[in-house]
Amino acid sequence: xxxxxxxxxxxLKEGNEAYxxxxxxxxxxxxxxxxxxxxxxxxxxxxVIVTCSDxxxxxxxxxxxxxxxxxxxxxxxxxxxxxxxxxIEYAVDHLNCKLIVVMGHTMCGAIHSAIAxxxxxxxxxxxxxxxxxxxxETDNTKAAKLNVFNTIEKIKSSEIIQENxxxxxxxxGAMYHTHSGFVEFYK
Ligand SMILES: [Zn+2]
Numbered sequence: 001x002x003x004x005x006x007x008x009x010x011x012l013k014e015g016n017e018a019y020x021x022x023x024x025x026x027x028x029x030x031x032x033x034x035x036x037x038x039x040x041x042x043x044x045x046x047x048v049i050v051t052c053s054d055x056x057x058x059x060x061x062x063x064x065x066x067x068x069x070x071x072x073x074x075x076x077x078x079x080x081x082x083x084x085x086x087x088i089e090y091a092v093d094h095l096n097c098k099l100i101v102v103m104g105h106t107m108c109g110a111i112h113s114a115i116a117x118x119x120x121x122x123x124x125x126x127x128x129x130x131x132x133x134x135x136x137e138t139d140n141t142k143a144a145k146l147n148v149f150n151t152i153e154k155i156k157s158s159e160i161i162q163e164n165x166x167x168x169x170x171x172x173g174a175m176y177h178t179h180s181g182f183v184e185f186y187k
Contacts (some may be wrong), residue, residue, distance in 0.1 A: 001183075003098060004168070005170035008046040009172065012047060012063050012099075012101065018184045020181040026059075027064035028060055028066030028069065029069075031140050034066060036174055042056040042095075043095060045091065045097055046097070047097065047101055049052060049070050049101050050072075050073045051102075051103040052076060052104065052105055052108055052110065054108065056105070056107075057103075057117055059103075060072075073087050076126055077111060081129075083134070088161070089092045089160045092160065092161060098170065099171075099172065100170070101173075102171065104153050105144065106120075106141050106177050110123070111134070111143050112140060114130035115134070115143060130147050130150075133150030134146045139184065145173070148175070152171055172186065
């Protein structure tokens with residue numbers, strides 16, 4: 001079943017509204033029935049979510065999603081390198097996902113490190129990538145937004161993504177606000 005990007009975006013926004021006033025994730029279907037259905041018939045996620053590994057940013061809860069709903073790629077600072085790109089291409093090309101959301105967040109430690117230019121060996125490649133995206137910007141949230149759009153440009157550089165864009169694939173930037181739980185979708 002192909003789910004239009006418009007419908008997928010509506011589901012994400014509705015899920016996020018429910019999340020903001022919820023104590024527990026009671027809307028995402030994680031039932032035995034859903035588990036068995038997706039086991040037998042495969043997955044049909046309605047959106048790819050590219051976001052940060054930050055433990056405060058939990059896509060399935062933020063969008064009240066359950067089994068088989070979201071195809072999630074998470075790396076600190078929501079950067080995408082080859083493995084991430086491959087994962088996105090798989091979701092788009094093999095699972096017919098028509099919506100990609102690149103979601104940064106406020107108070108992001110990776111963005112903070114990029115601004116402060118402080119990093120250890122393992123994260124230096126992430127920090128360099130973010131620094132190239134944010135330039136001289138020192139406001140964390142503004143820098144996070146620039147970083148989201150840099151990741152979108154990276155995703156758009158894929159030929160598979162370009163082909164699928166001709167067939168209705170949409171890529172949307174977003175910001176998760178860690179204080180309110182609100183997901184701001186960029187136009
Ligand atoms: Zn982060």
